[in-house]
Amino acid sequence: MTEIDWDELELKWEKRWKEAKIFEADPDPKRKKCFVTFPFSYMNAPLHVGHGFTATRVDAYARFKRMQGYNVLFPWAWHWTGTTILGAAQRIARGDQFFISVMRDVVGVPEEELEKMKDPVYMARYFTRESKRIVDRIGFSVDWRREFHTTSLHPQFSRFIEWQYWKLREKGYVIKGKHPVVWCPNCESPTGDHDRLEGEGVVPEEYILMKFPIEDAYLVAATFRPETIYGVTNLWLHPDATYVKAEVDGEKWIISKEAAEKLKEQKEEIKILSEFKGSELIGKTCLNPINKKELPILPGWFVDPNQASGVVYSVPAHAPYDWLALR
Numbered sequence: 001m002t003e004i005d006w007d008e009l010e011l012k013w014e015k016r017w018k019e020a021k022i023f024e025a026d027p028d029p030k031r032k033k034c035f036v037t038f039p040f041s042y043m044n045a046p047l048h049v050g051h052g053f054t055a056t057r058v059d060a061y062a063r064f065k066r067m068q069g070y071n072v073l074f075p076w077a078w079h080w081t082g083t084t085i086l087g088a089a090q091r092i093a094r095g096d097q098f099f100i101s102v103m104r105d106v107v108g109v110p111e112e113e114l115e116k117m118k119d120p121v122y123m124a125r126y127f128t129r130e131s132k133r134i135v136d137r138i139g140f141s142v143d144w145r146r147e148f149h150t151t152s153l154h155p156q157f158s159r160f161i162e163w164q165y166w167k168l169r170e171k172g173y174v175i176k177g178k179h180p181v182v183w184c185p186n187c188e189s190p191t192g193d194h195d196r197l198e199g200e201g202v203v204p205e206e207y208i209l210m211k212f213p214i215e216d217a218y219l220v221a222a223t224f225r226p227e228t229i230y231g232v233t234n235l236w237l238h239p240d241a242t243y244v245k246a247e248v249d250g251e252k253w254i255i256s257k258e259a260a261e262k263l264k265e266q267k268e269e270i271k272i273l274s275e276f277k278g279s280e281l282i283g284k285t286c287l288n289p290i291n292k293k294e295l296p297i298l299p300g301w302f303v304d305p306n307q308a309s310g311v312v313y314s315v316p317a318h319a320p321y322d323w324l325a326l327r
Helices: 006-020 049-067 083-093 097-107 111-116 120-138 155-170 226-231 257-264 320-326
Strands: 033-035 071-073 077-079 208-214 217-223 234-237 242-248 251-256 270-277 285-287 294-299 311-314
Touching: 049 071, 049 120, 077 120, 083 097, 083 120, 097 111, 111 120, 208 226, 208 251, 217 311, 242 257, 251 257, 251 311, 257 270
Parallel strands: 033 071, 217 251, 234 294
Antiparallel strands: 208 217, 208 285, 234 311, 242 251, 242 270, 285 294
């Protein structure tokens, strides 16, 4: 029995498919239409097994609908938009050895190509070229005449997105407003889950701010459990951390310097009035905003000034760590 050369057989039929142009979908009023698509892949790396798994299911459906007589359009596109590709190129430009070694030793990018990938456009084009070769070799039933990529580097697609948003806005589906996002202070823009070089899965956290009167200002503490305000015994400040008195929405707030920087990214105007160490407030008192009870301000070296407001209120009845700290 003659052994079958599966690679040769695949290449034979892929060639026949291309010659017959059987995956090219032209308008045909006599047949029902069916459009299938696959989520655009980010081109900061080659395609992986997950892409193959998902695209295979799309391709199987497309072929099934053709067998049912439908006029099936299966285009393919590449995702060039966002900070994913830009961030990867910047890591190479900065000489990030860990990232460079992954690209060279795991992804298999030649050394001479790595140097060119300091340019994000070159990186996108390189991985698009390599990935298209893979998709083509797998044999997906794609109409390659409809291939495109995102960003303004593809003017037709870019104008389509602009048109789409204007239409959605005209119908009232797109409005300008405020919404919690994960924000990048370096590029000063919101970053989606797949746009980040690290921190995938991170979501905005919503705190309730509790304001404790102290002289002409408020010590502002953040909490997930505002109902515990009735059991407050004291406030904790890190004595070595830097705090600021800032004007926020017409009030004077005392928060960590790090918290003030984060607030600047969330509110239109934050004015820093003074800066001091937490130790300057240790031993003083503030008031519980509910029952006006005086609360001592105590040193807490465990307080992280980079977490929330850098001010922590203590409720030993609800928090074992507060109880242990007071002991």
